[in-house]
Amino acid sequence: MNQKEGNLADYIMALDQGTTSSRAIIFDKEGRICSVKQKEFTQHFPNNGWVEHDPMEIWATQMSVMMEARETMGIRTEDIAAIGITNQRETTIVWDRKTGNPVYHAIVWQCRRTADRIEQLKAEEYDKVIREKTGLIVDPYFSATKIEWILDNVPGARERAEAGELMFGTVDTWLIYKLTGGRVHATDYTNASRTMLFNIHTLEWDRELLAKFNIPESMLPAVRNSSEIYGYTDREIFGGEVPIAGVAGDQQAALFGQCCFEAGDVKNTYGTGCFLLMNTGDKAVDSQQGLLTTIAIGLDGKVSYALEGSVFVAGAAIKWLRDEMKLIDSAADTERIALSVPDSNGVYVVPAFTGLGAPYWDAYARGAVFGLTRGTNKAHFVRATVESLAYETSDVLAAMEMDAGLPITSLRVDGGASANNFLMQFQADIENAEIVRPVITETTALGAAYLAGLAVGYYDSLDEIKGYWKADRRFKPGITEDKRETLLAGWKDAVERTRVTR
């Protein structure tokens, strides 16, 4: 059986439940991908700024990719030592304890429907209380006001919740519940830390916050380590009992998958947006620079903390070049085009399409382009757009350095746009740091696989895992200090001219 001690199964399966698709990846011991299946699902936009998913569709797509990934390889259920789950974070699902049926669609992390409630909390200066307890900057992004909205707006929901009939979960919790046939209602520390209800210092659901949002404690899942056996898959579902043994929110899983185990280790995922996390060890650093304090991982009853900064638009700006501006045919073209000119010719693109994220948190800013001259051509424009991803990253790294009080000399990278060698070199240049890209850039799923493997004895230790992590390429800084300062000063000026609120 797939038990701790003498685990003989050959593979680990990671379920990566993201914002636009559900994926299942089967890894071997060295973290090589043996099978991967992915299914997109419907995005619902019922109102301006609202985003929802159907929890049943999340479950159905996750189930089917899980089955297909195994069947394609032709392996048996018992060849899988454990399952690790990693998920889009903050997204909120409420369901009936008896039937397992959701009472409403999942309210997605991107959904802004509770913006007015957030303004009210700020007006009461309750943001300070929230910040102190949860490490978060009060925002509709997190789960608390989403749960409150469901209880206030779904007919009968509040009464049912108070009678103990409803359960809340982020997507990890929903999948665990479904996979175990409704037997386990649990989440891990990293996901709990994104709800705006979890006290990251006492490591408990915070009673004062629960009262503030009028959320009965009976709705909440048990909070557990990111690496431990949560339960076993229901035989009906998977034709065998596989332990679910690793759980972490996707950005934290990526930090773990990048083997950023020590305080000071930083990773950046260059996807649609950029997500930067710095491990701060056992210190919950209270950011003075507009970053979030969050839980990096929970192992053996102890948590490590992280500083987090998110950039809303990164790879999305590259998509914009392709789909709206029609300047490129594919995202990969940007590398060749950027390298066809020696520099951006003084052009700066600030892709603040949906406002500016960390460290500015300016919801009202909008995209801008500076430095256009009669000599500006398409290549300069494309290059400036690619460079903006590096500048945005650099702003968050500067904030992290100030908060943590230590310089960042190395950054581990992943995500779709990390394939762009020009971007990686430019990042190294302006950051004056080494940029390290691993061979396996599926670090989110890999992190979940590592966590699951550790819990069942498939891996012995963090050191063993570190031994499997391999760099594909290291980009070293290669420009002068003067040049770096000039480039960064131009960006700072462009951002200042873009900002609306300070």
Ligand SMILES: Nc1ncnc2c1ncn2[C@@H]1O[C@H](COP(=O)(O)OP(=O)(O)O)[C@@H](O)[C@H]1O
């Ligand atoms: N070679 C490239 N250069 C620059 N950007 C790229 C490149 N390849 C992909 N991208 C961008 O990366 C994003 C996709 O990365 P991915 O990690 O799959 O994102 P997500 O998980 O957020 O959907 C897209 O926005 C795309 O425009």
Ligand SMILES: O=P(O)(O)OC[C@H](O)CO
């Ligand atoms: O699904 P992703 O990769 O867009 O990640 C979403 C984040 O977890 C939101 O906090």
